[in-house]
Amino acid sequence: MIKLVNLCKYYRVGQGVKTVLNNVNAHIKPGRNLGILGQNGAGKSSLLRLIGGAELPTSGHICRHGRVSWPIGFSGGFHGSLSGRENLRFICRIYDACINEITEFVEDFSELGAYMDMPVNTYSSGMKAKLAFGLSMAINFDYYLIDEITAVGDANFKKKSKAEFERRKDHSTLLVVSHSISTIREHCDIAAVLHKGDLLFYDDMEEAITFYQALPATKH
Amino acid sequence: MITGMDNTFQHAFKVQQRVIWALMLRESKTLFGKHKLGYLWAVIQAAFQISVFWVIREVAGVQAPHGMSTPVFLLGGFVPWFIFSNGITNGMNAINGNRALLTYPQVSPLDLLMARTLLQGAMQTLVLVVLLIASCAMGQEVSIETPHVILAALLLALILGLGGGMICSAFNLIWPATEQLVPMLLRILFFTSGLFFSMVDLPASVQGILSLNPLTHVIEMMRQGFVSGYGEQFISVIYAFSFSLSILTIGLLLERYARRYLDRLI
Amino acid sequence: MRKAQIKWLLFVALPMLVVLIYFGFWASDMYISETRFSLRSQEGGGSTELLSFLGQSTGGTGTDAHVIEEYIESSELLALLDHQLSLKDHYQNPKADFFSRLRQEPSQEEFTLYFQRQVTIRFDQTSGILKLQVRAFTPQAAQHICQAILTKSEDLVNRLRERAIEDSLSLSRAEIQRAELRLANIRNKLHQFRQNHNLLDPTAEAGKVEGLVAELEGAAVKIRTELAEARSYMRNDSPKIVGLKAKLQALEEQIVTEKLRLSGQGKSTVNSLAADYEQLTLEHEFAQKELVVAMQAMEAARVRAESKSRYLVAFIQPTLPDEPLWPRRGYAIGVSFAGVLLIFGMGSLLVAAIKEHAGF
Secondary structure, three states, X not given: OEEEEEEEEEEEEOOEEEEEEEEEEEEXXXXXXXXXXXXXXXXXXXXXXXXXXXXXXXXXXXXXXXXXXOOXXXXXXXXXXXXXXXXXXXXXXXXXXXXXXXXXXXXXXXOOHHHHXXXXXXXXXXXXHHHHXXXXXXXXXXXXXXXXXXXXXXXXXXHHHHHHHHHOOOOOEEEEXXXXXXHHHHHOOEEEEEEOOEEEEEOOHHHHHHHHHHOOOXXX | OOXXXXXXXXXXXXXXXXXXXXXXXXXXXXXXXXXXXXXXXXXXHHHHHHHHHXXXXXXXXXXXXXXXXXXXXXXXXXXXXXXXXXXXXXXXXXXXXXXXXXXXOOOOHXXXXXXXXXXXXXXXXXXXHHHHHHHHHOOOOOOOOOHHHHHHHHHHHHHHHHHHHHHHHHHHHHOOOHHHHHHHHXXXXXXXXOOOOOHHHOOHHHHHHHOOOHHHHHHHHHHHHHOXXXXXXXXXXXXXXXXXXXXXXXXXXHHHHHHHHHXXXX | OHHHHHHHXXXXXXXXXXXXXXXXXHOOOEEEEEEEEEEEEOOEOOOOOOOOOOOOOOOHHHHHHHHHHHHHOOHHHHHHHHHHHOHHHHHOOOOOOOOOXXXXXXXXXXXXXXXXXXXXXXXXXXXXXXXXXXXXXXXXHHHHHHHHHHHHHHHHHHHHHHHHHHHHHHHHHHHHHHHHHHHHHHHHHHHHHHHHHOOOOHHHHXXXXXXXXXXXXXXXXXXXXXXXXXHXXXXXXXXXXXXXXXXXXXXXXXXXXXXXXXXXXXXXXXXXXXXXXXXXXXXXXXXHXXXXXXXXXXXXXXXXXXXXXXXXXXXXXXXXXXXXXXXXXXXXXXXXXXXXXXXXXXXXXXXXXXXXXXXX
């Protein structure tokens, strides 16, 4: 279970202050995949980073019971001049995972072949995403934090990941943030909407979608 | 594999050790793995600087004090200096250079700094050993009379470098001009820390001013480790120690304060 | 919050309370007696060497001052002082608090270490002044100990000085001895020579003989002239001429004998004796001069050594303190407070930094 207690997060933007979360309280229960809908700039990624622990809240705190992955989807955590394999080793080390097992799984899953030994600089964004995704799948997390699942890979790879998710549904929970309704519908059981600093939970997915669709389009 | 959450201090400590170790391995590849000569560069760099000042001292006809041989005297100055200054320059850029790694929640900015500083410390210690052996092979007299003093000096240099690095990296986040300012300050310290001259030789008035710089104590301590009895009237271990710890505490505090500036830049 | 309060109490408040109680109520008063002295030589005051940037220091009063510093911290001095003033009894005073006093039955090392803490000796390179401070439980004891250390240090400096002078004179002294020996030898030889040849001064003797020869030759010349003159108007066999001839012959014979005596073959002619004698007198003169030079050198060395040697000059005699200045309670409390805060702050920051890694 992940508990968000009185969670607030503000960013200073220029002279002003941008509110991402305003006193959010929530329980994210294991076993039911949660989709979080939000318009562009609502702070979805920030929320994910907060839950993952990569960022600290302005106030309030987060209780995590279970292993939470890093936000998957962006391949941020790779070092460009190191090879895929070296990056993989680093992640294995910090998660205390067996390097051999993980390498085997990732090689099989992400189908990078000889590219595993090439610097990550030379990867296409799809390859980077595959590596990141395969890696996160190889390490057993209780919660997977996924940022815009659609960004990851081609149709074949998507099918594979979907199957992998299904396979471990018993002991892993997905937390997907997206602005796309179809993504959420495909992967999640329940949904929430992040809007103006509030995280609104809906037991019924359709209700959430209706609410989300009713929001006025974001103005830039 | 999936275990219950372990929030104990011991577990956290283990995780941190793991993270720092992983970061060090990674840094060793990114810092030294790029060049063909790799690790050798650190040795060459130190050896070059030391030989320059060796030649200068020879030309000036100045003997190292207290029966020390010149390369040992210079090593005693340069190794703590490299640990300190590399700690600061690497520390200052550690967060900017590795921001992506902060995506992994167990990697904290402090870990990035510590991993780099520890790696530098280990590297420079290796340089020290290699160059000591080299000087020995060149027929210079090399003696290590009190190894624990050398270790203490290396540790103090490490703490100063780490603390200084934390302070600089915090300032760098708050005020990006720091990056331009710090090299200037380091240059001043380079000339006033007694890397290539002995504090003991200076007039008391100058000595009094320079003794405020904790690095002078660390460097003289290092030399004392080679030749015991050297610089006894100058070195204040208590000063160096409390200064280093204060720097470290201020660094830790500033690091916390500067975190709010970190978010903006991600 | 609770936990933080407990930590605060345990790691800051409690240690500070202990420090406060100790320095506020328990710590015994100690008195500090102080003296200042310097090492002076006749060549000028306490010396300071202004050194070049990369240069190095050389001896001078500095080294002597360091000798004093070492001596004051030595167990040798401590033994002397203990014998003279029974230091142990004073510092073991049961009225003093546990941490300030000396343990009962301490080992020699403990005692030395303890005493070193009570005595501070500082040497200021610039002014060449040595500052000695002694702590004790009564003002009188502090002054007495301080005075005793000063006296002993002065003794040491005097001993060092005498030794240095002795060292620098020993060489010239040996030189003088050798010169004296040589002179005595030659005098002896000279004496022997005179006795052997039964004459005081062969040179004078030779002069005498030479004079005699010249006289004889003069006489011979005179007779020859007379003879030549007589022959012009007299027959050869006239008695005058015969007489003159005989006289001349006698004279010539005498001349030959005298000349032989003066410079003929053999060792004991007057001339060779004179040469030997001259050699001896020359050597005698030389030895005499050598002795004089050696004596002058010793005198110069003595002057030099005396002028170089150092005297201990105490220009502030050991003071009799009237106020206990030790321990510096406010200072100690302040420093402890800062230290405790620093360690606590750093500790909790480090713990917090480590704890951030929990749960991954």
